[in-house]
């Protein structure tokens with residue numbers, strides 16, 4: 001089936017959708033994005049993603065080319081016409097097309113807005129959630145505003161390739177000796193009944209799944225400590241896991257070749273995954 005995508009107000013077959021070669025998203029990575037998961041045909045944590053999009057746009061002095069209500073409508077329409085039961089909706093907004101110049105074009109430049117779906121049957125039952133994933137550590141060489149969800153994803157892509165080359169699934173990035181986050185997820189360790197994850201700052205993306213998972217963890221009487229941790233501390237922890245909109249809560253069983261805990265997905269990660277899936281389905285739209 002040819003996907004229907006959304007480009008600047010139009011629903012089009014994917015092979016007819018085009019944007020300008022002068023688009024600043026293409027030339028300068030001058031764009032922001034969001035990824036919202038779909039389970040059972042419904043959007044998970046839509047509100048959180050819409051709010052973070054607004055924040056990313058504000059931080060970069062970009063306009064808001066679409067209202068939250070219309071954005072929800074476009075998401076839903078794409079899920080409907082593409083018959084997405086489980087999958088993702090990708091959204092990207094750029095500063096638009098203008099003759100190449102480092103300075104931003106005038107604010108009257110029409111922005112580019114693109115959305116498309118990706119079908120992922122069985123997204124919530126991925127085999128990796130049962131086995132856990134293996135990560136390597138790499139230096140965090142990204143820019144200093146990781147709290148803005150920009151499309152500058154080359155370094156995370158390089159990290160993912162380094163992980164694959166090492167026979168692993170992902171990379172945790174390390175700065176000044178402490179873990180920042182995974183290439184496309186937030187990182188956690190568990191010691192006893194305490195969940196430890198780096199505090200929010202410009203150093204990491206403020207994960208929408210992170211916010212929900214920490215809320216559910218506190219509600220379930222688990223202790224949450226928001227502070228940096230090292231790779232050595234993680235290797236010696238009882239459990240480790242990552243969170244993101246596309247993987248929910250994913251256990252990590254190996255870090256730089258060392259098994260974490262028993263080397264199997266831990267009970268806290270498993271429980272948080274169950275709670276997250278159950279609770280976020282209740283508010284899915």
Ligand code: PMP
Nearest residue numbers: 184185186205207208209244245
């Ligand atoms: N950190 C980074 C660097 C990411 O790319 C992502 C996924 N977009 C996350 C964390 C997790 O954020 P979310 O839970 O909002 O998907």
